[in-house]
Each structure stands twice: as C-alpha cells, then as structure tokens.
Amino acid sequence: MDYLLAENLSCIRGSNTVFKNLSFKVSRGQILHITGANGSGKTSLLRMIAGFIYPSEGKIIPEKNYTHKDVHFVGQKYALKKNLSVEKNLSLWSYLYQKKINTDQILSDLDLTQYKDNDIEVLSDGQKRRLSIARLFIHSAPIWLLDEVHVHLDSEWQVKLDHYIYNYINEGGIVLISSNTKIELNSNIDINLTNYNV
Amino acid sequence: MISKIRPAIIEKADGYIPLLLSFTIITFFVGLYFSLIESPADYIQGDSMRIMYIHVPSAWFSLMIYTLIALSSVFWFILRNPLLSLAGRSLAPIGAMFTFLALITGSIWGKPTWGTWWAWDARLTSMLILFFLYLAYILLWHSISNKDNASKIAAALGIIGFINIPIIKFSVDWWNTLHQPATISKLSTPSIDVSMLIPLLIMTLAFGLFLLSLFIIRIRILSLELRINRKMTY
Amino acid sequence: MFKNLLLRDLRLAYYSSSNFIYIGSFFILVTILIPFVINTETEGLKSVFQGLIWVGLALALLLALDRIFSSDFDDGNLDIILRMEVSYEKIYLSKLLSVWITYCLPIVIIVPLISTAFNLTINETIFVTINLFCGSFGMAATAIGINALLMGLKRMIYLKSIIVIPLYIPFMIFGVEQGSWPVLSALSMIAVVVASFATSYGLRLYGE
Numbered sequence: 263m264d265y266l267l268a269e270n271l272s273c274i275r276g277s278n279t280v281f282k283n284l285s286f287k288v289s290r291g292q293i294l295h296i297t298g299a300n301g302s303g304k305t306s307l308l309r310m311i312a313g314f315i316y317p318s319e320g321k322i323i324p325e326k327n328y329t330h331k332d333v334h335f336v337g338q339k340y341a342l343k344k345n346l347s348v349e350k351n352l353s354l355w356s357y358l359y360q361k362k363i364n365t366d367q368i369l370s371d372l373d374l375t376q377y378k379d380n381d382i383e384v385l386s387d388g389q390k391r392r393l394s395i396a397r398l399f400i401h402s403a404p405i406w407l408l409d410e411v412h413v414h415l416d417s418e419w420q421v422k423l424d425h426y427i428y429n430y431i432n433e434g435g436i437v438l439i440s441s442n443t444k445i446e447l448n449s450n451i452d453i454n455l456t457n458y459n460v
Numbered sequence: 461m462i463s464k465i466r467p468a469i470i471e472k473a474d475g476y477i478p479l480l481l482s483f484t485i486i487t488f489f490v491g492l493y494f495s496l497i498e499s500p501a502d503y504i505q506g507d508s509m510r511i512m513y514i515h516v517p518s519a520w521f522s523l524m525i526y527t528l529i530a531l532s533s534v535f536w537f538i539l540r541n542p543l544l545s546l547a548g549r550s551l552a553p554i555g556a557m558f559t560f561l562a563l564i565t566g567s568i569w570g571k572p573t574w575g576t577w578w579a580w581d582a583r584l585t586s587m588l589i590l591f592f593l594y595l596a597y598i599l600l601w602h603s604i605s606n607k608d609n610a611s612k613i614a615a616a617l618g619i620i621g622f623i624n625i626p627i628i629k630f631s632v633d634w635w636n637t638l639h640q641p642a643t644i645s646k647l648s649t650p651s652i653d654v655s656m657l658i659p660l661l662i663m664t665l666a667f668g669l670f671l672l673s674l675f676i677i678r679i680r681i682l683s684l685e686l687r688i689n690r691k692m693t694y
Numbered sequence: 695m696f697k698n699l700l701l702r703d704l705r706l707a708y709y710s711s712s713n714f715i716y717i718g719s720f721f722i723l724v725t726i727l728i729p730f731v732i733n734t735e736t737e738g739l740k741s742v743f744q745g746l747i748w749v750g751l752a753l754a755l756l757l758a759l760d761r762i763f764s765s766d767f768d769d770g771n772l773d774i775i776l777r778m779e780v781s782y783e784k785i786y787l788s789k790l791l792s793v794w795i796t797y798c799l800p801i802v803i804i805v806p807l808i809s810t811a812f813n814l815t816i817n818e819t820i821f822v823t824i825n826l827f828c829g830s831f832g833m834a835a836t837a838i839g840i841n842a843l844l845m846g847l848k849r850m851i852y853l854k855s856i857i858v859i860p861l862y863i864p865f866m867i868f869g870v871e872q873g874s875w876p877v878l879s880a881l882s883m884i885a886v887v888v889a890s891f892a893t894s895y896g897l898r899l900y901g902e
Contacts, residue, residue, distance in 0.1 A: 589860050589863060592856065592859075592860050593860055595856060596853075596856050596857040596860070599853055599856060600844075600853065600857070603847060603850055603853055604846075604847065609846070609899070612895075612899055613843050613844065613899075616843055616892060616895060616896075617843070617857065620839075620861075620888060620892065621860075623884075623888060624860065624861055624864075627864045627881065627884070628860070628863060628864055630864070631863065631864035631867040631868060632863075632867065634867070634868075635867045638871070
C-alpha cells in the first residue's frame, strides 16, 4: 500500500476518551513520530493501527487491503521468555514467524554473541531491547509500528536503530514510532497526542 | 461506545421502594401466619415440614435469579446497554443469598427428618454447586478492576454457567440415583394440598417482592456509582 | 502455522517444568498418598484410586490454568501470534492439543501402568483409562476457555480454580462410573465447542 490514512480517530478505553478527532496521512518512505505525555494514548494509537483495538469513531484507510500481515508491531514488551536462553528464545520466535532464523548472524549483528546460552534474566534492559528489536529483521512487513523502542538503548544503539529505520524508509516502508523522550530521529510528520486528549 | 444509562427508570423505581418494602413485610408476615399457624402439620414429618415454606421459594428463586443473570448477559451481548450488565451484577449476591438460605433451610429440615445436618442428595448437592457458580460470578466482578472489561467477562461466565446448570443437574441426579438410597426424597414437596399451597404461594410472593426491592436498591447504587466514575474521569 | 504453534507450545513445556517427568511424578505422588490415608485394604484402595485419579487430573490442569494464554499475553508473544495469518480457531485447536498432550497424556499413560498397585483388574483398568481419555479433552478445553477469558488477571489462580471446578464436576461424576464413556465424550464435545467460542472472545478482548 502507498499510504496509511487515519480519519477522525477517537479512542475510548473503558469509559475514558483518550483522544478524539485524530487525522493524519503517512505515505511510503515517511516516518510519523508520536509524542505525548504518559497516558496520552501513544500505545493505544499504535495498537489501534495494528488492529488490536477498534477505533470508537473514525476509520483507518486502506481498510480492505489492510491485513494483519502488513503490520509489524513492536511494543514495549520484549516478547522474551525470562527463564530461557537467548538462543532458545530465538528458536521459539522462528516458530511464530515461520522462518528459519540464523541465530549466529543475528546475535553478531546485535553484539550479543557471548550471551547466546545465557538466560534472558541475565541480560540488561538495553540488551533485551536490542534483542526484541531484532524481530524487525526476522519478519518483514510494509508498516512498522514501534512503541517507545528507544527506551533503554544506549546512544550508540539508538543511532544504529535510527539508521535501520532510515534504511527501511528508503526501501519504501512506513514507520509510525512513539517516544516518551526526545529522540534524534528525523521524522516527516509529528503528532503530539496531548493536543488530542480530552 | 458509551451507552447512555437512563437514570429516569431507576429513579422512578426507587420511588416505589418504601411501598414495595411495606408490601414485602406485610406479605411476609401473612405468609408466616399461614405457614406456622393456619396450615396443617405433615402426617409423617410433623411440624418440621413447615420449613418447606421458606426452603422451596428460596430454592426456586435461586434458580430463577441465575436464569435472569444469564438472560441479562445474553441481552447485554446483543444490546450492550450497561444497565443489563449492572442487572447481572446486582442480582448475583441476591441469588447467592437465596441459595445459601435454601441450603441452610434444607439442612435444618434434614436434621429432624434424617438425623443429619447434611446429606448428599441430588437437590442439596446441586444447590451447593449452584452456590459456587454464584460465588465465582461475584468474585469475578470483584477481581477485575476495569469494570467495562469485567462486564464482558462476567457476561461470558454467566452464559457458560447457565449452560452448565442443566449438565450439573443431569449429572448429579444420575449420581444420586446410583449412590443414594431412595429414602432421601422427603425434601421434595409433598403432594400439594390447598391448605399447603396457600402459604407456599404467599411466601413465594413475599420472596419475590423482597427480591424486587433488593434488586432496585442495589442496581440504583451501582448505576449511581457508574455514573460518578464516568463523570470523574473526564 | 497450526503446526508451528503446537510445536512451539510443546517445546516451551519441555523447557519449562511442565514436561512429562514433572507432571508424571506429581501425579504419581498424589496417588501414592492414598495408601497412607486409607486404612482399609482392597476395596477402599480401589475406589479411592478411581476417584483420586480424576482429582489428580484436575490438579494437573490447575497448574496449567494460570499459564495457558497468560504467559504469552504477559510477555508480549501473544501480540506476535495475533498478527500472524492464523485464525482464532486454529490458535484454540493447537492450544487444546498442546495442553492435552502436556497435562493429560502423561496421566492417561501412567494410570493403566499403576492401577494394578491399587487392586484394579485388567478389565477395570481398561474402562478407567477409556473414561480418562474421553473426559480429559473436555476438562482441558474448559481450562483453556476459562484462561482465555481471564488472561489478564495475574496470579488469581484461586479465582480461576473456583470457576473451573464446578465445571469439572460433571466430568468427574461420570468419570468414575464404568462404561460411561459415551456421556463423557458428549460432555467433552460440548466443552470443546463452548471453549472455542470463549477462546475466540477472550483473544479478541485481549488484543487490547
């Protein structure tokens, strides 16, 4: 698809209206950056685009051609089993993503080769975050939805992540990314959800 | 989507509460009079049979209330009116109370009749399981803090529990015929004579009015709470 | 994808302490309690055993009750699963198979092996095992359905047990009677179908 269009989205969680009347358009090769205070609905918005929640009002276009597999949602949870080793976790992912994973290649790209047999518990938050982002390279999809993925990454890795995002954009991907703090990423469109809160 | 709760209906019903409660008390005393004084004692069981006048209506209502909960759950799925989920939430403790009353009165009835406080017969055992179905439903509402999610799960549980009731009745009856001697059928109502029917009907009416009063009071409180919570979060 | 989900669950069970060795040992230990608490020989041993294996099955499933979907929900793997090309029904069926294989199969295998220790004849053993086989699917399905609805509740194992045990009672009533496998199969089928609806609903709700 060439663009993602949101018209008049509003999100109601429970009996609260989190945000209202949100509209935007992101085209291929663009990055949309979502900011806002805690609780302003960044995660909810991304989950709405991902299809986990339905908008209370408004719609997301394209509706018809837009299926689950077009979206890769990487959220705040790492999707890692704490008591298992890094290698085992990657092999479990290979079942989910239905792909053979070259564990050694990925671990060397992430600089985590020495942790191959260690339990996830041993890793630092930054290392877990690195590992959890690796998913983006295992499974490809036209749209990336990234929820506060810069958190816990050190500056070197934040730069590397931004680099990966730019590469992906240049190949025609769409990225919607949320952040809690300032990030260096050059985005095309900025949305501050606090403006849409009720 | 937030559906509107129409407070008007509840407030109007609430207006009738004093009247309703008075009727309940009057009917109850009339019923008691007929149960204890005007009606004859049983040929075999003597006066202890009189507890039937409380036991039978409680048992009957305990089942009817669960049916109401299941119905309100079904309609909630279709209509999504929050009053329907509040109805289930209001009814559950009332139903649990009636079930408990049925169990206690059944037990009290059992003591002079069989000599024990408890017997594993089909009726009492099914009632005991029903009590736990109510308990599960009540605890579910209590444990989920987000009440909108709770409505959904509770509605699902209400329906699942209701499907299970005939299955449980079937199983426990079957188990009972296999394991229990035939003597334990005294808890079934004796062949109804008019003199026994009248107090039974009056007590049933009293219980019904009591249920209605409690229900209106409780659903009013819950709906007020819901409206306050919604206003506060804006 | 169905195959993948199944294999993944089985692998996870193997890596965690839910494999055959653990479930099997737990179950055998539960049955070993019987001779210690029953004073009579022969008849007492036999009838208590026939009842207790069902309680043992319920206890084994109780371990599962907290985990089935909750573990993937808590760590974010469920998000991944729900975005893959797989229907809720397939997710449910693969779970049913994996839960049955992990928690019920060890028991179905062990019971015939140890029943002579409790004075059961071969004939009785066969019936007991057939009953277990037919009823265990329904009990596993019930556990899955309830866990799917209550995925987000953390560490409320007692609440889940309170909900589930009355649902197990019909299985257990018929389970201990010889020759009631048709009824058990019917009950299991009902449970499997109702649980599939409950699971689809739960998965949809918890996508949030």
